Amino acid sequence: MPRQTAVLFLTLASAAMILSAWGFQYIGGYAPCKMCYWQRYPHIAAVIIGGLALAIKQRVFVWLGALASVTTGVIGIYHSGVERKLWEGPTSCTSSSIGGLNSDELFNQIMNAPLVRCDDIPWQMAGFTMANLNAIISLGLAFLWILVALKRD
Numbered sequence: 001m002p003r004q005t006a007v008l009f010l011t012l013a014s015a016a017m018i019l020s021a022w023g024f025q026y027i028g029g030y031a032p033c034k035m036c037y038w039q040r041y042p043h044i045a046a047v048i049i050g051g052l053a054l055a056i057k058q059r060v061f062v063w064l065g066a067l068a069s070v071t072t073g074v075i076g077i078y079h080s081g082v083e084r085k086l087w088e089g090p091t092s093c094t095s096s097s098i099g100g101l102n103s104d105e106l107f108n109q110i111m112n113a114p115l116v117r118c119d120d121i122p123w124q125m126a127g128f129t130m131a132n133l134n135a136i137i138s139l140g141l142a143f144l145w146i147l148v149a150l151k152r153d
Contacts, residue, residue: 003062004054006148010065011050013141014043017134024130030123033116034093035079039134042072046141059149066145069138076135083121083129093118 001009021040024030032040046068053061082089093116116122121129128136 003148003151003153004057006144006151007050007053007062007065010069010141010145010148011047011054013137014046014050014069017043017137018047021130024123028123030130031116033118033120035075035082035089035118036116036130039072039075039079039131039138042068042075043138046072062145062149066142066149069142069145073135073138073142076131076133076138079118079131080129080135082119083131085119089118 018040021032021036021043025032046065049061049064049068053065079089081087123130125133
């Protein structure tokens with residue numbers, strides 16, 4: 001497959017990931033948490049980078065596409081662990097202990113709590129969450145970006 005065709009495919013794949021996320025959000029009614037947004041940004045970057053790679057035809061953009069896909073994949077792994085309670089997530093989007101808090105601190109924690117928690121699993125398919133699927137697909141895309149970057153002209 002020619003490099004430009006592969007780059008177009010990978011760029012469209014990240015665009016499809018963003019469109020899927022928006023579909024879940026706006027059609028399915030699944031509000032994203034903070035970490036869900038974090039996973040979207042590298043896909044948006046990959047679409048922009050892919051466009052640059054198609055227009056400018058420099059291998060560095062292909063490597064940057066791989067970096068963007070690795071980044072969202074790693075965030076997806078981190079988010080997956082938070083969802084499965086394997087480790088703590090950011091205190092700004094997961095539950096935290098209320099032990100030792102005075103009433104003012106407890107009130108502030110309640111008032112500053114996000115509407116959508118990062119450690120909840122709102123949707124699953126065959127045991128895979130959206131974060132799991134993002135991690136798997138994104139790391140697969142990263143592998144393909146790397147293969148394209150290594151491809152001789």
